Amino acid sequence: MSGNRDTGGLIIDPFGATLVEDYDRLFTEFGIQPLKPLLSQIPNPCAAMRRGVIFGHRDFERIIDAMKSGKEFAVMSGIKPTGEFHLGTLMTAREIIYFQQEGATAFYCIADIEAYEDNGIPFEESEKIAVNNVADILALGFDPKRGYIYRQSREERVKDLAILFSRGVTLATMKAIYGERHMGLYLSALIQAGDILMPQLKDFGGPKPTVVPVGIDQDPHIRFTRDLANRFQSKFKFIPPSSTYHKLIKALDGSYKMSKRNPMSYFTLDEDPDTIAKKILYAFTGGRPTAEEQRRLGGNPDICPIFDLYLFHFSRDDKEVIDLYNDCKCGNILCGEDKMRLVKIVVEFVKDHQRKKAQFIDKAREILGVK
Numbered sequence: 406m407s408g409n410r411d412t413g414g415l416i417i418d419p420f421g422a423t424l425v426e427d428y429d430r431l432f433t434e435f436g437i438q439p440l441k442p443l444l445s446q447i448p449n450p451c452a453a454m455r456r457g458v459i460f461g462h463r464d465f466e467r468i469i470d471a472m473k474s475g476k477e478f479a480v481m482s483g484i485k486p487t488g489e490f491h492l493g494t495l496m497t498a499r500e501i502i503y504f505q506q507e508g509a510t511a512f513y514c515i516a517d518i519e520a521y522e523d524n525g526i527p528f529e530e531s532e533k534i535a536v537n538n539v540a541d542i543l544a545l546g547f548d549p550k551r552g553y554i555y556r557q558s559r560e561e562r563v564k565d566l567a568i569l570f571s572r573g574v575t576l577a578t579m580k581a582i583y584g585e586r587h588m589g590l591y592l593s594a595l596i597q598a599g600d601i602l603m604p605q606l607k608d609f610g611g612p613k614p615t616v617v618p619v620g621i622d623q624d625p626h627i628r629f630t631r632d633l634a635n636r637f638q639s640k641f642k643f644i645p646p647s648s649t650y651h652k653l654i655k656a657l658d659g660s661y662k663m664s665k666r667n668p669m670s671y672f673t674l675d676e677d678p679d680t681i682a683k684k685i686l687y688a689f690t691g692g693r694p695t696a697e698e699q700r701r702l703g704g705n706p707d708i709c710p711i712f713d714l715y716l717f718h719f720s721r722d723d724k725e726v727i728d729l730y731n732d733c734k735c736g737n738i739l740c741g742e743d744k745m746r747l748v749k750i751v752v753e754f755v756k757d758h759q760r761k762k763a764q765f766i767d768k769a770r771e772i773l774g775v776k
């Protein structure tokens with residue numbers, strides 16, 4: 406297993422900063438495979454796959470086989486309950502729902518142990534956040550009848566796996582993958598390995614291909630878990646989990662990472678729509694200083710968070726995204742009008758989502774066993 410890298414514009418760290426300026430380097434330096442060559446074999450690729458937002462994978466061929474043949478497979482991912490749904494968690498939620506709709510049994514983990522170990526959020530607090538997060542994913546279309554939503558801290562099978570796995574891992578291995586960290590983070594990594602492999606336990610029908618859709622920052626967990634799946638092969642007959650990787654959406658201030666320290670760099674799905682509209686209108690763009698220059702020289706959608714918002718979430722039509730890219734480059738469109746159009750789409754989506762979500766709060770409490 407190779408550790409994290411920090412080599413000029415490339416840092417992969419699930420517990421810290423992740424910076425990827427050149428996604429192609431992940432193929433050569435981390436052994437992630439490009440998704441593009443498989444695209445034509447995927448029965449019904451989602452928009453994020455078609456648009457290159459989901460750009461890489463490990464062993465995704467296994468999942469394609471299952472999708473095509475109707476064999477049982479699972480999707481597993483989760484959320485750290487540290488706050489409301491934002492554009493990053495929305496991406497993961499949509500991926501889980503996509504695979505569920507394509508036939509997977511879906512596992513959605515509330516990573517409350519990681520929220521405690523990584524962010525210091527006590528369980529009483531993360532429980533409240535989790536109710537909110539589960540209502541979000543239900544409102545987005547997750548079908549609880551064909552899925553399993555659980556909290557790490559309440560799932561004995563996950564914890565039992567973590568205890569078993571701990572005998573197969575040395576401190577040196579943990580340091581090589583995650584760097585020098587407090588023991589709690591190593592523990593939460595073992596727990597996450599338990600999350601990823603739990604769908605293959607007898608209780609859930611035994612070994613099966615499992616895809617874990619994640620942001621690229623989570624790849625160390627995937628490598629670690631695949632290694633554990635091999636080490637504990639003889640006992641459990643685990644199939645090493647497959648994974649897909651999505652790019653990280655740019656922050657509204659143009660930086661690589663949305664940050665709670667800068668509320669103008671992101672918005673959540675719980676925010677007041679007027680505030681969201683303002684954040685979009687104030688966002689950084691790839692535009693030119695004057696309208697005249699923009700018409701003459703064109704803008705730069707490659708560095709523009711407004712373009713990312715269309716690309717990742719808010720345009721249903723692939724051709725519309727391509728047209729926007731070209732119109733921006735050619736100076737056929739100005740940032741002001743582009744932002745206004747996006748504001749309308751986002752505000753409509755958020756209002757609709759908030760209305761739906763309110764109807765799922767009780768269901769979320771019931772699923773999580775919260776009074």
Ligand code: SF4
Nearest residue numbers: 691704709733740743
């Ligand atoms: S026209 Fe749109 S995509 Fe192009 S730089 Fe301006 S806001 Fe971004």
